[in-house]
Amino acid sequence: MSTKVKVLIAKVGLDGHNxxxxxxxxxxxxxxxxxxxxxxxxxxxxxxGMAVLHQVDCVGLSSLCGAHSVWFPKVTAALQTLSWQxxxxxxGGIIPVEDELxxxxxxxSAIFRPHHPIADIADYIRNHVKTATFPPAxxxx
Amino acid sequence: xxxEQDFSRExxxxxxxxxxxxxxxxxxxxxxxxxxxxxxxxxxxxxxxKRLLSxxxxxxxxxxxxxxxxxxxxxxxxxxxxxxxCGVSVPALPQLDQTLHGIPLAxxxxxxxxxxxxxxxxxxxxxxAGRLGIAxxxxxxxxxxxxxxxxxxxxxxxxxxxxSVRMAxxxxxxxxxxxxxxHPVSVSGYHLxxxxxxxxxxxxFAIANGIAYLELLLQRNIHVDEVAPGMSFFxxxxxxxxxxxxxFRAARRLWAKLVRERFKAKNPESMKMKFHAQTAGSELxxxxxxxxxxxxxxxxxxxxxxxxxxxxTNAKDEVxxxxxxxxxxxxxxxxxxxxxxxxxxxxxxxLGGAYEIEALTDRLEDEARKWIQAVDAHGGxxxxxxxxxxxxxxxxxxxxxYEAIQTGKRNIVGVNRWExxxxxPVPTSGNTSAKRMKHxxxxxxxxxxxxxxxxxxxxxxxxxxxLRDADQRMNIMPAMLEAVNTxxxxxxxxxxxxxxxxxxxxxxxxxxxxxxQSFDREGRVxxx
Numbered sequence: 001m002s003t004k005v006k007v008l009i010a011k012v013g014l015d016g017h018n019x020x021x022x023x024x025x026x027x028x029x030x031x032x033x034x035x036x037x038x039x040x041x042x043x044x045x046x047x048x049g050m051a052v053l054h055q056v057d058c059v060g061l062s063s064l065c066g067a068h069s070v071w072f073p074k075v076t077a078a079l080q081t082l083s084w085q086x087x088x089x090x091x092g093g094i095i096p097v098e099d100e101l102x103x104x105x106x107x108x109s110a111i112f113r114p115h116h117p118i119a120d121i122a123d124y125i126r127n128h129v130k131t132a133t134f135p136p137a138x139x140x141x
Numbered sequence: 142x143x144x145e146q147d148f149s150r151e152x153x154x155x156x157x158x159x160x161x162x163x164x165x166x167x168x169x170x171x172x173x174x175x176x177x178x179x180x181x182x183x184x185x186x187x188x189x190x191k192r193l194l195s196x197x198x199x200x201x202x203x204x205x206x207x208x209x210x211x212x213x214x215x216x217x218x219x220x221x222x223x224x225x226x227c228g229v230s231v232p233a234l235p236q237l238d239q240t241l242h243g244i245p246l247a248x249x250x251x252x253x254x255x256x257x258x259x260x261x262x263x264x265x266x267x268x269x270a271g272r273l274g275i276a277x278x279x280x281x282x283x284x285x286x287x288x289x290x291x292x293x294x295x296x297x298x299x300x301x302x303x304x305s306v307r308m309a310x311x312x313x314x315x316x317x318x319x320x321x322x323x324h325p326v327s328v329s330g331y332h333l334x335x336x337x338x339x340x341x342x343x344x345x346f347a348i349a350n351g352i353a354y355l356e357l358l359l360q361r362n363i364h365v366d367e368v369a370p371g372m373s374f375f376x377x378x379x380x381x382x383x384x385x386x387x388x389f390r391a392a393r394r395l396w397a398k399l400v401r402e403r404f405k406a407k408n409p410e411s412m413k414m415k416f417h418a419q420t421a422g423s424e425l426x427x428x429x430x431x432x433x434x435x436x437x438x439x440x441x442x443x444x445x446x447x448x449x450x451x452x453x454t455n456a457k458d459e460v461x462x463x464x465x466x467x468x469x470x471x472x473x474x475x476x477x478x479x480x481x482x483x484x485x486x487x488x489x490x491x492l493g494g495a496y497e498i499e500a501l502t503d504r505l506e507d508e509a510r511k512w513i514q515a516v517d518a519h520g521g522x523x524x525x526x527x528x529x530x531x532x533x534x535x536x537x538x539x540x541x542x543y544e545a546i547q548t549g550k551r552n553i554v555g556v557n558r559w560e561x562x563x564x565x566p567v568p569t570s571g572n573t574s575a576k577r578m579k580h581x582x583x584x585x586x587x588x589x590x591x592x593x594x595x596x597x598x599x600x601x602x603x604x605x606x607x608l609r610d611a612d613q614r615m616n617i618m619p620a621m622l623e624a625v626n627t628x629x630x631x632x633x634x635x636x637x638x639x640x641x642x643x644x645x646x647x648x649x650x651x652x653x654x655x656x657x658q659s660f661d662r663e664g665r666v667x668x669x
Contacts, residue, residue, distance in 0.1 A: 065227045066577075118543075
């Protein structure tokens with residue numbers, strides 16, 4: 001059985017920008033991960049299904065068209081619905097700083113922007129994949 | 142490769158047009174300043190377009206949101222969060238009317254960045270122009286309508302390549318026959334470059350796509366001299382000023398030669414490559430957006446030194462989001478300053494004759510020719526994207542570029558050279574998700590109201606006619622006009638066509654340099 005950390009790089013929503021996602025899929029593989037790429041315009045349910053099917057440890061969501069606030073929470077909800085056993089959800093693309101807080105609330109631990117060194121993203125995944133806790137702890141009212 | 146070109150014999154405005162398509166270039170007429178704009182509701186976009194005109198912009202360029210470009214209505218759940226986000230939402234004729242309200246369409250040239258749904262958007266435009274009393278032969282503008290590059294780089298496709306490209310050719314044929322001043326295609330190297338292509342691939346693959354469109358139209362018994370003069374191109378202008386200027390010169394020379402030698406064109410207008418340039422978005426950085434002003438200035442300079450017919454200069458913050466009003470103005474002013482204050486516009490091909498420039502021009506022409514030959518060897522541009530050849534080559538180049546940045550072979554100031562630890566904050570755009578959701582709700586309501594007030598019988602008949610014509614491989618444009626005039630929405634039109642042609646999904650093969658490895662349909666890397 002493979003001991004490699006498994007990562008799914010996924011595109012949700014209508015966005016067609018895939019240069020970064022495809023690049024990351026390959027570069028992370030070179031960094032020693034087992035990587036999967038979802039293909040474009042997947043629904044949240046399709047992405048969650050892939051994450052469960054391939055038993056990935058980390059899901060990386062990519063968006064460069066501004067619809068992240070709508071789609072990313074739907075993906076994290078779908079991951080919970082399907083009881084995904086992974087721990088870490090990260091995101092990347094063109095995501096304004098002011099949107100970070102709400103994305104963190106739904107369980108996205110880190111947001112990376114264009115030109116962020118991939119070696120650094122790889123380190124982040126390695127360091128957090130065992131300690132991160134997805135889904136985020138729910139407040140008891 | 143030996144070049145028979147002798148610079149001393151090449152003249153601006155004369156074949157092979159290396160030095161420019163006009164003898165006087167900008168001395169006689171400046172390039173068209175055409176900033177790409179569109180956001181939110183049609184009314185908001187209309188205000189933005191009018192403001193750009195009042196600031197001295199000389200052409201318009203409309204950005205459409207993703208649902209409009211993918212044939213999805215604003216009340217469809219797939220459009221959530223995307224309505225009015227990356228451009229204006231135009232699901233039907235009334236929304237186009239609102240977007241262009243009060244803009245003198247017979248006087249100003251209009252550029253529309255839309256591809257998969259270009260036939261519907263052009264049908265709306267033609268219909269609107271007709272209602273405004275503008276004769277078809279007076280309507281000026283450009284519609285991108287370049288489906289081949291959607292499959293190789295830009296990724297906004299709906300159907301598989303063959304029917305997509307066939308409908309693009311329908312629109313070209315329709316414009317050539319009825320709207321002679323409208324450019325029915327803007328063959329785009331820009332997106333290839335943004336996706337990772339190098340300069341030689343950018344112009345080589347784009348020209349290969351241009352060849353494919355020419356061939357499709359020739360098959361419809363249209364002469365090359367009827368098609369080629371209306372074709373326009375769209376390239377990226379990067380920060381490598383001299384190499385980029387040489388790239389434009391190489392592209393012009395190569396196109397002129399191909400159109401004359403391969404297609405036996407007789408009319409010089411067929412051989413003149415007219416192109417729009419946009420400064421390279423992928424070369425901007427999000428770490429210190431203010432510094433992008435300098436990059437955009439260099440990039441705009443490359444376009445002007447290279448003889449562009451129109452130019453969009455990116456806003457410094459475009460890498461983060463749609464630009465604010467003040468950064469949009471700064472972007473326009475950047476090219477206005479080059480035009481009015483640098484003195485470059487008084488000179489024609491000012492770089493021509495310099496040894497390095499001529500050598501670079503020759504080299505890029507050779508490189509581009511090599512890529513065209515590679516596409517030819519795969520059976521032409523359509524086959525080459527169907528089998529993923531172009532996609533693969535572009536992805537390989539993107540990976541090489543990434544490695545070049547990693548190793549410091551390519552420098553980006555603030556990123557891998559004199560890197561900064563403290564990003565410079567930028568003011569927010571104010572286009573919050575709450576505001577966007579409000580837009581979406583109002584657009585959804587409007588489209589539902591429009592659907593309920595039309596004749597269902599007429600709309601249904603129009604859709605059936607469209608499906609029949611598409612199925613029988615007739616030109617879809619007459620039926621498309623009927624569909625938009627009876628109030629059919631873009632979601633209904635493309636939803637119906639999707640039933641006929643099926644949906645196209647990206648082949649998940651980001652294999653880059655890993656020749657021996659493959660990715661299966663679910664993206665699993667096939668290595669063991």
